[in-house]
Amino acid sequence: MNYTTKIANQVFHHLFINAAGVYCQTVEELEQIQNAPCAGAVITKSATAKERSGNSEPRYFENSVEHNTINSMGLPNLGIDYYLNYVLKHSLKLPTLFSIVGLSQSEIIDNLKKLQASGFSGLTELNLSCPNVSGKPQIAYDFAATREILDNVFAFYSKPLGVKLPPYFDIAHFDQIAAILNDYPLAYVNAINSVGNGLVIDPETDTVVIKPKDGFGGLGGKQIKATALANVRALRQRLHPQIKIIATGGVINGRDVYDHLLCGADLISIGSQLEIEGPTVFARLEKELEEIFADKGITDLRQVRGKLKLIA
Ligand code: SIN
Numbered sequence: 001m002n003y004t005t006k007i008a009n010q011v012f013h014h015l016f017i018n019a020a021g022v023y024c025q026t027v028e029e030l031e032q033i034q035n036a037p038c039a040g041a042v043i044t045k046s047a048t049a050k051e052r053s054g055n056s057e058p059r060y061f062e063n064s065v066e067h068n069t070i071n072s073m074g075l076p077n078l079g080i081d082y083y084l085n086y087v088l089k090h091s092l093k094l095p096t097l098f099s100i101v102g103l104s105q106s107e108i109i110d111n112l113k114k115l116q117a118s119g120f121s122g123l124t125e126l127n128l129s130c131p132n133v134s135g136k137p138q139i140a141y142d143f144a145a146t147r148e149i150l151d152n153v154f155a156f157y158s159k160p161l162g163v164k165l166p167p168y169f170d171i172a173h174f175d176q177i178a179a180i181l182n183d184y185p186l187a188y189v190n191a192i193n194s195v196g197n198g199l200v201i202d203p204e205t206d207t208v209v210i211k212p213k214d215g216f217g218g219l220g221g222k223q224i225k226a227t228a229l230a231n232v233r234a235l236r237q238r239l240h241p242q243i244k245i246i247a248t249g250g251v252i253n254g255r256d257v258y259d260h261l262l263c264g265a266d267l268i269s270i271g272s273q274l275e276i277e278g279p280t281v282f283a284r285l286e287k288e289l290e291e292i293f294a295d296k297g298i299t300d301l302r303q304v305r306g307k308l309k310l311i312a
Helices: 026-033 080-091 104-117 143-154 171-181 223-237 252-265 271-275 281-296
Strands: 004-006 011-012 014-020 039-043 058-065 068-071 095-101 124-127 160-165 188-191 195-199 215-221 244-248 267-270
Touching: 011 039, 014 281, 026 058, 026 080, 039 267, 058 215, 058 271, 080 095, 080 104, 095 104, 104 143, 143 160, 143 171, 171 223, 171 267, 188 223, 195 223, 215 223, 215 271, 223 244, 223 252, 252 267, 252 281, 267 271, 267 281, 271 281
Parallel strands: 014 039, 014 267, 039 095, 095 124, 124 160, 160 188, 188 244, 244 267
Antiparallel strands: 004 011, 058 068, 068 215, 195 215
C-alpha cells in the first residue's frame, strides 16, 4: 500500500507517529521512534520555556491487559532549547514535529517566537489541551481564550502549525471549535488529547492509582476509542479540507487504525499502546491494517479515508 501523506511541507511514508508525551522526552527516546519500523514521523515532548520535572510520582498507571492508561505527568520536559537542539543538530530520518506548550499565553508566544526565529522548518504542534497541570484549565475548552491565542500566534508565526485538542462531547462544542479553527491557516489538528480528569481505583487497596491531583488524570487507551473516533469524524465534517487531521486515541490494533481512517484521519498517533508495547507497535499495526485491506480488496487509501458509511 502506498501510505504517502502530505501535511503542509512535510511528506510521510507511513501513517504512524508517537503521541506527544510518549517516547519523546529525551534524545534516546526520540531516536528509538526515528528508527522504529513503519514509523512515519516523530514528535517531541511538549516543550515549555524552561526544563520542568512535572508532577510527583506515581503519575502514570497502565492496565496492559485491558490496554488502558491514566496519567498526570504534568508536562515533564527538558525545555525548548533541548528539543530545538535535537531538531536542528541531529540528522533526522523522519519528519519531526515540534510540540510547544506554555503555562501562560506569554510563554506560548515566547516559545513560538523562538521557533519562528530558528532554522526549524517542520510542523509545529501547539498543545492547547494538557489536563494535568493543577490550576491550569485545558485552554481549548475556553473558546474565547483559544481565539485570542490563535489571533496572537498567527500575527507573527509563519511556519506550518497544528493544534492538539482535548476531546469534545457536545455537538454544539464541535460546531464552535471548528468555526474558530476554520478562521486560521492551520496545517492540521490533532484530536484527541487524553480524556481529562478520570479516576481509577485499585480494588485491592481502595486507593487511587496516581498521586497528583488526588488521583485525577488523563485517560488513554482502548477506553477512549469511541470518543476519539467521534472527535475525528466531527472535526473532519466541519473543518476546511486543507486542515488535515492527526487522529489520536484508542488505537490498539489494525482495526482501530482502519476506523480512524474511515473517520477521516490523515495520520494516526499512538500514545498508550506505544507506552505499553514499545516502538515495535507501528510495524504490528501496519501489518494488521494490510491484512484488513487485503480482505476487503482495498488498494488505495482513498478508498477508506473519510468513507464511513451511515445507516440509510
Ligand atoms: C502531561 O505531560 O501531563 C501529558 C501531556 C498532555 O496531556 O498534554
